[in-house]
Amino acid sequence: MEDERSVIELMQSCQVSEETVARVARLWGKSAARNAGRTHVLLGHLLDTAAVAGLMWDRFLSPAVRRRLDEISGGQGRAWFMWVCAIHDCGKACPAFQALDVAEAAPVRAAGLTWGRLPTGRRMKWRHDVAGGAMLIARLREEWGDADAVAWVWPLVAGHHGVFPSVSALRPPYPDAQGRGPAWAEAQRAVVDVVTRVVGFADVAAVRPVSSLRKAEQLALAGLIVMADWIASDSEHFKGLADAGDVSPAGACRRAEAAWERLGFRGGWEKLAVPSSTLVPLTGRLGVAPRASQRELVERAWSSLSPGLLVVEAPMGEGKTKAALAAAEVLAARFGLNGVFVAMPTQATSDPMYEQVLEWVGSFHPELVSQVALLHGKRRFNRLWRRIWDEGHSAGVGASPWEDYGAIDEDDEFGWPGSSGDTGGVAERGGPPVWFLGSKRGLLTPFAVGTIDHLLYAATRTRHVMLRAAGLVGKVVIVDEVHAADIYMRQFLLEALRWLGQAGVPVVLLSATLPPAQRQAFVDAYLSGVLAAADVQEPVPEPAGYPCITAAFAVGGQPVVESSRSLVPSWRESVPTRIEWLPDTEVDGAVVAAVVREAVAEGGVVLVVVNQVDRAQAIYRALRGSEVGGHVHLLHGRLCTAHRAERTEECLRLMGPRAGDSRPEGMVVIATQLAEQSFDVDADLLITDLAPVDLLLQRIGRLHRHAGTRRPAAHAVPRVLVTGVAAGVRGRPRFLPASVKIYEEWPLLRAAALVSEAAGPLPGSGGAGVPGAGVWSIPADVPGLVARAYGGAEVCPAEWDEQAAGAAWRVGEEKRRAQAEQFLLTRPREWGTATLEGLHYAGSTAVGEEDLDAVVRDGDRGAEVVLVHRVAGGYTALDGTRLGVYGEVLDDAVVERLLGGSVRLPVGLSGETGGLRALPGWVDHPWLRHARALVFEGGWAELGGSRVSYDDAEGLVVKRG
Template sequence: MEDERSVVELMRSMGLADEDVARVSRLWGKSAARNDGRTHLLLGHLLDTAAVAGVMWDWYVSAAFRRRLDEVSGGRGRVWFMWVCGIHDCGKACPAFQAMDAAEAAPVLAAGLSLGRLPGGRQKRWRHDVAGAVLLMPRLVAEWGGEEAAGWVWPLVAGHHGAFPSIAALRPPRGAQGEGAAWEEVQRGVVDVFTRAVGFEDLADVRPVQSLRKAEQLALSGLIVMADWIASDSSQFPGLADADQISFAGARHRAEAAWERLRLRGGWRDLPLPEDPLAPLTHRLGVQPRASQRELVERAWSMPSPGLLVVEAPMGEGKTKAALAAAEVLAARFGLDGVFVAMPTQATSDPMYEQVLRWVRTFDPELEPQVALLHGRRRFNAWWRAIWDGNPRPDDDGCGDGDHHRAAGMADDDFGAIDEDADYDMAPAQPATERAVDPATDGPAYWFLGDKRGLLTAFAVGTVDHLLHAATRTKHVMLRFAGLAGKVVVVDEVHAADVYMRQFLVEALRWLGQAGTPVVLLSATLPPAQRQRFVDAYLSGALGTADVRKPVPAPAGYPCVTVAFGVNGRAVTETSAEAVKSWRESVPVRLGWLPDTDPGGARVAAAVRDATVGGGVVLVVVNQVDRAQAIYRDLRDGGFDGALHLLHARLCAAHRAVRTAECLHLMGPEAGEERPERMVVIATQLAEQSFDVDADVLITDLAPTDLLLQRIGRLHRHSGTRRPTAHQAPKVLVTGVAQGPDGAPQFLPASKHIYGEWSLLRAVALVSEAAGTFAAADAGKGEAAGWSIPDDVPGLVARAYGDTGLCPAGWHEAGAWERCQAKERQRENNAEQYLLCRRREWAFTTLEGLHYAGSRAASEEQLDAVVRDGDPSVEVVVIRRASGGYRAVDGTWLGVHGEVDDDEATDRLLGGLVRLPPTLTDAAQTELTPLSGWADRPWLRYRRALVLDEGQSRLLGANRVSYDDVLGLVVKREAR
C-alpha cells in the first residue's frame, strides 16, 4: 500500500530529482539537543502530527465538527483534517529554521542547501509558523483557484504557535525564507510528498469546497495545536533521523500507540437520543421532575438548531440538574461530545464537580477520569485527588478529609517541559507530568493537566474565568476555544459577572453562537436588560451579523426559560408561553432595618444575641473581611453560647475548605438531627450564591437588590427543617446603612467601593417599601411587611435595574446614576482592548490579524487579571518561622530552608495558601519571594512565602500582618 512506502520511495515515485530527494530527506524538524538526544526529521514530524489528527478524528473530535469538516472538504473530512494539522510545520523548510542548530544544519549544508547570511537578534528572527504561511499562500492561491479558500487556511498555519499574525507580518527578512531554485524545489517537495502521503493526489486536490466560519476556524486551530503538541512529545514519538524509516503507516502506528499510552479519549462519542424525553431527569439524575425542570428539558428537545437557553428560576429550584439533563439532550441531538459547567467561584466549583462526576458515571464509569476540575486549588478536592492519583474514591458525599490522597507525580500540573518551540516563546509541547503510564490499567489522561489544556477534557467544571479566557485576545486562545466548541456550555449564576466581566461573557457567547455550540445560562436574579444582551450576542454569532436586536418576549411568569436560535438565516426568540409553577409556594419574608455603619459591627453582634435567645441558626453576611472578623471577635469574647463559625476569603485554603464543608454539613439539606440548636455563621460574599445552607434568620449588609435576594435564598431554603418557634417565619435584618445628616442613606465605605452608590440607593428604596424607613428611630417598624419569595424576585430585580426613579429627591439618585454610567462605560472600554475580536473586526471572515495588539498574558493569574477588573492581588503561602527552620501553617516541619520531602508535606504546606488584600499587592511583590528550599518543587517554586516571625506576625509594607487559625489573615495599619 502507498502509505507503507517510505517517504524516500514516495518522493522517487513522484518524480523528484535525486538531489531534491536527498535535500528534503535531510531537513530536520526536532533537534537532538531538545528531543531526548534523537534528531527527528521534518517529514517525520509532519506525518506524526497528521497521524495523531487521524486518531483524534476517530476518538476525540465531536460528531458535529466532523460533519462540518466533511461539508467543507466535500466528504473527505478525515483526510482533510489530517492534512491541515500535519502541514502546520512546513515553514521549518527554510534557512532561518534549519540554521538554528549548527549540528542539525551540517547535513543540510552537506546536501547542497545554502543557509546564507541570516539577520541576527531574537527580534529579527524569522519564525517558522509565519514562514509556513508565506511558503503555502502563493501555491494555495494558484492551485486552489483564488484567494478565498487560501485566505482562511493560511492563518491556521501561521497561528499554530498561539497567535494569528496580520498579512503585513508575512514579509521575511532577506534570505530567511530561502532563495533560489534549490530551496524552491525543496519547499515544494516537502508540501507535495506530505500531501500525497496522507492521501491526496496533489495540493489542488486538497482545495476545500466551502469555508468554515471564523469561530469554527478558531476551534480547528486549537485542534491543530493539540495534535502538534501530542506529536511533539519525544517520549511517545522518538526521533527518526533516517528518511527511509519514515512512512505514513509507521506514523499511524506510532500515533495509535501513543494515544493508548497517554489514555487520551473524547467524551460521549455519538451519544444516542434518550428513548423517553424526560429520562435524562428521571433515570439519569433520579429526580421527580419539577415543572421548571421539565420546561427546560422540553425546550432542549424542541430547538431546531443549537441555541441559547436562559433559565431564570428561584434559588433551590434545581436549575443545575435540569441543565445537565438538557445538556444530554442537546449533545445527543446536535453531536456534541461533552459539557463544561462554569461556576462563579472556586468554592462553588467543588460541589458541582462532584455532582458532574456522579452524573457522568451513569453514562459510562470509564468516563469518570475524563472529568476535569479547573481551578488553582483543585488539589485540595478529595474527589479530584483520588481520581488523578489512582486512589480509592471518597465516600459519595465527597466530604472526606483527603489526608490519605497523595499527589505523587502530580507536581508538574501547571508547569510543562519545553522543546524547540521555546525559542519562539511558545507553550510547551511536552505533557505536564513524567508519571509512568501503564496502558493496561484504566485511569486519567495526565496530558490534559498541562498548561492551557484543561478545557480539552471531555467534561470539565471550573470557574467562569475559563470561559472568559476563551474570549480574550491572548496567546493560545484557540486551545481554550477548541475545548468549548465541541461541548454544551452551562454557566451557573450568570448574573454574578460584573460589567467588566460581562464584556468577555458577551464576546464568548458571540463566538459560541457562530460555532454552533449550545449554551445554557442559569440565574435566579437576572435583570431583563442582561437577558436581552446575552440573547443578542448569541444570535449575532449564530447569524454572522455584528449587531442583532431581537426583542425577547416578556416571560409569562417565574420560573421561565428563554430560547434563542438562528434558523434559515433568521433569529428566533421564545419564552415560556404559560406561567411555570415553582416547586414550592411563595413565602412572605419579613424585612427589618438594623441601622449601622460602624465597621466594628457591635450592633450586629448584639442583634445576633437577641435573635438566638431561644435558639436558632443565624447567617450573617457582611461586605468586608475586617467587619466579619470584628463581629466574630465580639461574639466570641462576649461568651456567645452556641456554635460559632467564621467564613471569608482571607482564610488559608485548608481552613476555608474544612469550614465550608462543616457549614454545609450542619446547615445543608442533609443536616437532619445534626443541625445545632444555636449556631451563627459570619461570612462575607462567599455565602451569597451556590452555598446550599438553610438559616432561620439572615442579617446582611446592604447590597444591590439582586445580590440581596441571593442572600435571602439561604433563608428557610429546605423543607422539613426543624426550627425554634420564634423562627417559623423567615426574617431578614438589613444593616450596613444608616441615615445621614441630610436624610439620605449613608453606607459602609467598603460597600460603596464594591457596589457603587446608585445600586445601593435603589436597594434601600425597595427594602424601605417593605420595611419602612431605614432611620434609626423607625428601625424594625416594617417587620410585619416584606417580600414574597420567590414570586417577587423578577419584579424586584427588574425595578432595581430599570430606568424609572425609585428614590426621594433628596437622595440625589440622578447624580449617582450618571457616576455609575460613567464608571461602567470606562470599564467597558477597559475590557474592549482585550476582547477576542473588536467590533469593527467582527465582519472579518478569517483569523488573519486576530492577535494584533493582543495581551501578552500567559499565566492563569495574568489571564485572571485580564478578565477581572478588580485591583490586582497576590496569593501567598503562610509560613511560620521556627527555631532552626520553618513550619507550615499546620505545624508541619519544613527544614532549614523550607524544604519539603514528599508530596504529602507539600499538600500540607499549600494548605496555607491565602490571597492577600489588594492593598498589600505592591509590598508583597517587592518583599516576598519563595523559600530557597522550594526551588526543586514545581508546585512551590513560584509561590511567594509570607514568613511570620515567632510572634506570628510580620511587617509588610506599612501593615502588620498576622495569621490566626480562627480569624484568618489579620491586617493592621502600623502607627507612624
C-alpha cells in the same frame, strides 16, 4: 496511512528527483539538543502529527465537528483534518529555521540546501509558523485557484504558535529567509506533496475545500491543530528518528497509537443516544422528581430547531443546575456534541458542582469519570479530585498533580511542550489524563467544571486562545449564576457568546436574579455570532411569569427568540418573608452580635453575611466566648486555603440539603460574599449587610431554602434583618464605607429604597409616611424587584439625590466597559471578517495564567502568599509541618500541607509584597518557585507598616499601624 514504505520510497514514487529526495531527507524538525538527545527529521514529525490527527478524528472529535469538516471537504473530513494538521510545520523547510542549530544544519547544507549569512536580531527573525503561511499561500493560490479558500486556510498554519499574523507579515524580512533557488523550491514542494499523498489525496489541488468554515470554527480547528502538534512533539512518546529511511506512514500510526494509550486519552460521549422521553434525563440519571421549571427546560432543549441559547431564570433552590445537565444531555444527543463545560462564579462554588457532575457523568459510563476536569487554581485541595487522581495514578511515574506539565517557552523557535521531557508520565487506567493538566489545555478535557474565568479567557486576544476555543467547540456550555459577572467581566462573556454562537455551541445561562437588560444583551450577543452580524438586536418577548426560559436560535438565517408563553409554577409556594432594618455601620459589629445572641437563645441557625472581612472577624470575636460556644463558624476570603475548604465542607454538612439529624439546635455562620451564591445551605434567620438588590436576593435564597427542615417556633417565618446602613443627613442612607467601595453608591441607594418599601423608613431618618408592608413575597417578587432596581424609573425619595449618584455610577460603568474592550478577542468593527488573518492585531496582551486573571477580572484582587513560620533550624508550614533548613519540601504530601497555608492578602497590603520571594529551598520546585512566602517570626510579620498574624479561627489578622 497504512503504507509501510518509507517516506524516501514515497517521494521517489511521486517522481521527485533523487537530489531533492536526499535533500528533503536531511531536513530536521526537532534538534537533538532540544529533543531528548535525538534528532527527528521534519517528515517524521509531520507524519506523526498526521497520525495523531487521525486518532483524534476517530476517538476524540465530536460528531458535530466531524460533520462540519466533512461538509467543507466534500466528504473527506478525516483526510482533510489529517492534512491540515500535518502541514502545520511545512515552514521549517526554509533556511531561517534550518540554520538555527549548527549541528543539525551541517548535513542539510552538505546535501545542497545552502544559504548565505543570515542576520541576527529579533526584528529580523523569520519564524517557521509565518514562513509556513507564506509558503502555503503561494502554493495554494497556484493549485486551488480559489482566493476565498486560500484566505481562511493559510492562517491555520501561520498561527499555530499561538498568534495569527496579518497577510503583510508574510513578507520575508531578508532574501535568504525563505530560501532562494530551485533546490529550496523543489524541496518545499516535495514536503507538501509527500504529506498530501500520505493522508490520501492525489495532489494538492484535490485538497481544496468546497466551502468555508465560519471564523469561530476556524479558531477551534486551529486549536485542534495545535493539540495534534503538541502531542506529536512529545519526545517521550515520539522518539526522534534521525534517518528518514526509518520514517513511514504505518510506523507513525503505530507510534501515535502507543502514545494515545499511554497518555490515557479518550473522547466524551461519542455517539450519545437521544433520550426516549423528556423525563428520562431528569429521573433516570439525576434521580429527581421533575419540577415544572425543570421539565420546561428539557422540553426547550428538545424543541430548539438548531443549537442555540437558553436563558433560565428561576428561584434560588429551584434545581436549575440539575435541569441544565439534563438539557445538556438532550442537546448533545440531538446535535452531535461530545461533552459539557460547567462554568461557576468562584472556586468555592466549582467544588460542589464538580462532585455533582462526576456523579452525573459516571451514570453514562463509569470510565467517563476519569475525563472530568476540575479547572481552578486550588483544585489540588479538593479531596475528591485528589482521591480520583491518587487512585488513577501509580506513584513514581512522574504523574504528580503538583508539576507544571508541558511548560513551553513560547518565544523559543525550538520550543514545544515536552521538549524538556516533562510531559507527565503515564496515565494509569481510570486516572485523569495527565496531558490535560498543562497550561491552556484543561478545556480540551471532554467534561469540565471550573470558574467562569476559563470561558472568559476564550474571549481574550491572547496567545494560544485557539486551544480554549477547541475545548469549547463540541460541548454544551452551562454558565451558572450568570448575573455574578460585573460589567467588566460581562464584556468578555458577551464576546464569548458571539464566538460560541457562530461555532454552533449550545449555551445554557442560569440565574435567579437577572436584570432584563442583561437577558437582552446575552440574546443579542449570541445571535450576532449565529448570524455573523456586528450588532443584532432582536427583542426578547416579555416572559409570562417566573420561573421563565428564553430560547434564542436561528432558522434559515433568521433569528428566533421565544420566552415562556404560559406560567411555569415554581416548585414551592411564594412565602412572605419579613424584611426589617437593623441600623449599624460600625465595623465592630457589636449591634449585630447582640441580635444574634438573642436570636439563637431559643435555638435556630443564623446566617450573617457582611461585606467586609474585618467586620466578619469582629462579629465572630464578639460571639466567640458567648453561650453560642463552638457553634460559631467564620467563613471569608482571608482564611488559608485548607481552612476555607474545611469550613465550607463543614457548613454544607451541617446546613446543607443532606444535613438531616446533623443539623444543630443552635448555630451561627458569619460569612462574607462567599455565602452569596451556589452555597446550598438553609438558615432560619438571615442578617445581611445591604447590597445591590440582585445580590441581596441571592443572600435571601439561603433562607428557609430546603423543604422539610425542622425549625424552632421562633423562626417558623422567614425573616431578614438588613444592616450595614443607618440614617444620615436629611434621612439619606449612610452606608458602610466598604460597601460603597465594592458596589458604589447608586445601586445601594436603590436597594435601600426598595427595602424601605417593605421595612419602612430607616429608624432615625425622620422619614414620614406609612410603614412598609413588612414582607417580600419570595420568590414571586424577585423579578420585579430586580427589574426595578436596574430600570430607568427613579425609586428613591427626591432628597436622596439619586440622579447625581446614578450619573456617577454610569460614568464608572462606561469606563470599565471601555477598559475591558481593549483585551477582547475581536474589535467590534472586525467582527464581520471571514478569516483569522490579523486576529492578533496587537500581538499577545497576556501570556501567563496570572496575567489572564488580571485581564478578565477588574480591580485589584490582592496578592497571594504562602504563610510559613521561621523556627530554630529552618521553617515550618502554617500547620506546623517541618520543612528543610531552606524551606525544602521532601514529597507531595508536604507540598500539599504547605500550600494549604496559602492566603490572599487584603488589597491594601498587596502593594507591599515587592520584597516577598520564594524561600531558597523552593526555587527548583515547579509549584513553589513562583510563590511568595510571608514569614512569621514569633507569630507576626511586618508588612507595609501593618502587623500581620494568622489565627486558626479568625484567619489572617491585620493590625494597621
